[in-house]
Amino acid sequence: MTTVSPSFRAALTDFAAFLRRPQLLAPAGFRAAGNARTWLFLTLLSIAVLLGLILPFIHLWQGLFDLPDPQAFDRVSKVWLVPIVVLIAPLLEELLFRGWQNGTRSALWLLACALAVFGALAIAIVPGRELIALGAIIAAAVAGLAGWIVLRRNRTPLAWFGRAFPFIFYAMAALFALVHLANYDRITLAAVPLVLPQFWAGLLLGYVRQRIGLLGSIAAHALSNLITIGLALLVSSI
Template structure:
C-alpha cells in the first residue's frame, strides 16, 4: 500500500503517459482494491464529514441530480451508467490515441448541438447536427483504427490530465439547483475521484477505472440508502 501511494503521489506531481498494465497483469486486482480503499478512506473519513459541516454552516442546498430518477433506476444509473459514461468521456482518451481523441471531439460537438436544442437556438439544424454526429463519430472511429498517438499529446499530457480532472469536478456543480462560489468546495469529492481514477486509468486501464468508479459509487449510494 505504501509503495502504491508513493507511486500515485509521484505521478500526480509529474503526470505522464503510461502503458496500462491491464486487468490480467500480476497484482492488478490487488492494486485496484488498494486504490478503491484509498479513494473511499479519504472520501468517507475526510472529505464528506468536512463538507457536511461546510454545507450546514453556509446553508447550501443539497444536490438534486437524482431527484428525477426513480428509485428503481437510481442504483443502475449511479453504479453502471454513470461510471462507464464518465470514464469514457473524461479519461478514455488519456492514452492519446487518434480515434479516442476523435470520439471525445465528436462528443463535445454533439453536446454543443444538444445545448442548442435545449435552449431553443436553431433547434432543427442542431437536431440534424446531433444525428449527424451519431453517424460521423463511429465512422471516423473505424476509419482511424490502427492510428497512433496524436502528435504532441505526450508533451501536453500534464496540462490535459489536470484539465480533465478540473472539468470533471466542476461539471458536478450542475447537480445543484443554483450556483454560488460557496458551492465550489462541494465538488472536492469529484476532484479527488478525478485524481484517483486518472491514475488508475493510466496505471491499469479504462476498465480498471470503471470498476473502481462503480464500486465507489455503489458503496457510497448504499450507505446513503441505509442511512435513509
C-alpha cells in the same frame, strides 16, 4: 503495531509520484501481475479518503455556510437511482472525461464527435431547429464511426498530447468536479468545496485509467458509487 502491505505502500508511492508529475502510461489491464490487487488498493483508498476525510469536511462546511445538500437525486425516481448512479453514470462519465486520455488520434477524434453531438443537442432545444440538430447528430455519429475505423490501428499517442498531459490531467479533474455543481440548485463561490469528492475521484480515477486502463477506472468508479449511495440510502432509512 499495524503494518502496511508492501504492495499497498508501492501503490501509494506510485500514485503520489504520478500526482507530482502526471504522464501518459501504457495501461497493463487487470491481467498484468499485481494489477488486480493494485486496483483494489486504489479503489479502497478512494472510498476511505472520501468517507473518512472529505465527506466529514463537507458536512462541516455545509453547516458553516448553510449550504444545501445535492438536489439532483431528488429529481430521479428511486427505481432508476441505483442503476443511474452505479452503472450509467460511471460508464458515461469515464468515457467522456477519461476515455480519450491515451492521446491517440482515434480517441481524440471520437471525443471531438461526441462534443459535436452535445452541441447538436443544445441546438435541439431551440424551437424549429430540431431537424438541423438531428442531422448534425447523425453526421457526427457517422463521422465518428468512419474516423475510428480509419484511425484505430495507430495506437501511438500524439506528441503534443504527451507534452500537455500534466495540464490536461488536472484540468479534466477540475472540470469533472465543477460540472457536478449542477447537482445543486443554488451555486455560489462557497459551494465550490462541495465538489471536492468529484475532484478527488477525478485524480484517482485518472491515475487508474493510466495505470490499468479504462475498464479499471469504470469499475472503480462504479464500486465507489455503489458503496457511497448504499451508505446514503442506509442512513436515510434509519
